[in-house]
Amino acid sequence: MFRDFHAPGRSAVYAPHVMAATSHPLATNAALEILREGGTAVDAAVAAMAVHSVVEPHMTGIGGDCFALVAQPDGTLAGMNSSGRAAKNVSADKLIADGLLDITPDSIHAVTVPGALRGWEKLLKDHGRFSFDKVLKRAIGYARDGYAVLPRVAFDWKHAVDHLKRDEAASEMFLKEGRAPVDGEVMRNPQLARTLEAVANGGADAFYLGAVAEEIAAVVQSKGGYLTVEDLAAHEAVDVTPVTTDYRGITVAELPPNGQGIIALVMLELMKRFDWADLDPTGPERFHLEMEIAKLAYAGRDRFLADPEMMEFDPKDFLSSSYIDRLAKLINTDAVLPRQPEEVLSPKSDTVYLTVVDKDGLAVSLINSLYHGFGSGIATPKSGILLQNRGACFTLEEGHPNQIAGGKRPMHTIIPAMALKDGLPYMSFGVMGGGYQPCGHAHVLSNHLDYGMNVQEAIDCPRMFINEKSLSLQAETGVPFETVEALKALGHEVSIVPTPIGGGQAIMFDRINNGLIGGSDPRKDGCALGY
Template sequence: MTRDFQLPGRSPVHAREAAVATSHPLATSAALEILLEGGNAVDAAIAAVAVQGVVEPHMTGIGGDCFVIVTEPDGRMIGFNGSGGAPKAAMPETFADLGVSRFEPTSAHTVTVPGAVRAWETLLKAHGTRGFDRLLKRAIGYARDGFTVAPRVAHDWANNVEKLSVHDHTRACYLLNGAPPAAGTVLKYPLLADTLSAIAEGGADAFYSGPIGEEIASTLAKLGGLMTADDLAACHTTAVSPILRDYKGHTIAELPPNGQGVIALLILGILERFELETLDPLGPERFHLEMEAARIAYTVRDQFVTDPGFMDICHTSLVTDAYIDRLAGMIAIDRRLADIPGSSLPPQTDTVYLTVVDKDGLSVSFINSLFNEFGSGITTPKSGILLHNRGYVFTPEPGKAQSISGGKRPLHTIIPAMALKDGAPWLSFGVMGGHYQACGHAHLLTNIIDYGMDVQAAIDAPRMFFDVETHALNIESTVPARTVDSLRYRGHEASIATTAIGGAQAIMIDRERGVLTAGSDPRKDGHAAGL
């Protein structure tokens, strides 16, 4: 598809040596700086995400988790699960004794061990060429000397005043006399700068042990939390093998649970049963099939996907041809499924995303998150760490896939991805947007594979998603009105979304021409760049 240059939009970025795509311009610049110095894709990704933890504090930071896929030029790949577990004392019976029947998003009980910093260090030891002392330099500088608030960041910040007002230290850090900062406001975070400097000098242990780790535990304890210094000190990153499944001649790689990557593969498998390429990419049939496939797949997710040590089934059983055939058979082209009972599904047995490809062909697909915007809203008073609330997906009730348990890793929505063609790296990509991400992976890939869009057009294309509880559709305003009307005729409850849905970055690798093509979502502040 050719871009209409009379319409607002972006061209994809073409480069020969290296490419970067992030959701913030300062992060993209930090990655390019490292690449120009001779660092590799892993080094550049760490430098970029550290900057994002300062300049996009609502989306990511050292108080969150991360997942990464690293792919060698020959197609060999390894995944890194940088998510932390629940405190050892966090058992259903404990919460029953405390009288806690559900978790609130700003509760200390939703804070699981932040796994990001340990994962960054593990990743650098395995594949990097630089140390934290160099790679955190830009992030430390922005935190200490100041940065300007970007427009999309300011927009999101303004929607979180109530959350940011709950805890004193968070209010002092993230509101200005009780108000959110406007775009262009210069902010400084000297406490966070000191913490990043400690990590730069002492590595991940400086975060998980000693005064910083003790302060995280004591801050949560004062709010009734159960996390201890021992829980933090025990944090580790797990190396995992990605799950692979083909889609129309392309091999798609996702990380296994506790992430939802297997659900992206399940959606693609269902959609492959229909002739998607014959449908209008903005038409009601395409979106109806995508939403129905996603509704079924997410019901499967909520029923089964969690920490693999606690799953009743093997995740591979969710992407077998026989199981996918059964689920695809539930879909009618002319009407919405009224109900998707969980009993019919057993098989037979907010966030930043960035990607970097370097001159040697090493590809990094990297995602780092606080879960909800500004995470738990809890900030440590001395170290300035904003803690995530990934444990909000847990329930204190026993006997469920998402029941909390000591050391258990929660279900994660954040999922990096890679795609191979003829066994070699072809697309490094990811989608932001909480629960939307698995659906977003399928949407982006089908835009490229079925409809021939370049990476930027595929990212720009209109989106929709559903409320994960009511299944009512939220539709971006750029979706044609006739499509919305037809979806309602099929039985979907639909409304126009009040804000853009998610974000995405992608880099396509053309080995024959020796060209990288990168795209970054205009729904965010960032951009793609190349060398």
């Protein structure tokens, strides 16, 4: 299949030995440098993510969390969860007594312990050859000496000006005389450069113990939050066992809760109950079915997913045949599904994603996020760290498994993915976009496996998503007008979104030609490259 070379677009990237796919060219280049110097895919991925933390500060940073899936050449999978917890001293009762009805993204109580650096350190220890002093070099240089802001980054940045102005330190670091930088303009963060240098010399302890941790705790407490130095010192990145399901001959692996990866698998299981091959990939029938499936899967997420220590059900309960069959029977191909009650949903009755593959065939799927654009919008003036607002995913609802509590991890939206075929790595991939990510995983996989698209085409294909509160549909401008009108005629409320839905990267193993095929989302500034 040939793409239309008259139309704007990009080809899939082919390389015989190694490949990196990221949403920023400087990050892709940093990964390739590490690979050329003999580093593993994990060394390269951490180097790339560190660069992202500098050059895409609205999307990710060391003040956020990370998750990873690593596939050995023989198909052995390892999962890692380095999401931070709520402050030990916080409780729903305290926040309700203070007059809170929920935890909004701009609340100081949305700030949870940053987990990223402990996660990076664990990845390097378990799967790398290099240490922080080598893999942080490029990121330190860009933070200290400056980097040019790319077009998509500038586009996003301008929408966060008021958010950043709420905090003096964030405003000074990330605005120029009160405005967002324009594309091509050079930005620096010397405070962050010094913090990264301290980590390069002293490991993650330089962040979680001592002056940096003390400043983070002091900044949060000064604004009424509960985070302490003890909360930061207690953080650990942990090993987790991936959860899998099969789709069209491919085994798809996701991480278990507190992430939402299981919802991608629920969607795939539901999709197996329908015939997709004869449906137009951008037609109303395809999008209707996909969105109806998403409604059911996401409603279950919102009611039941949480810190696994607090969940009522085992994640595998959501993949049981009886549960999936029951949900599938609710879907009508020519009618819109209403919101479902809890007893039906019970299984018992903004982010940076990148992927790297090295010359030995080790593949890493890594995702790192501050949650909303620029996270909480709160920065530490001396150490240059933007703090995440992941705690906004908690609820104050009494009895809910995701109710905020001291030392608890919130339900998380960021999810890496890995696919195997015949027991060997087949594709390392991920889709950015907050809550969209499970739907994005299912959409991209279906584009490839049901419609024969290559990895770049599968990422490029127009997207739709549900409004997670109203259940109306949101369509990208690339969705055909006729499709939108047909969905409206079916009973859907459909609107065109002002910005593209998420992003994505993928690297596929070409076993026939003994090489790699990469794709990178044109919705971002990045690229896939290899050699």
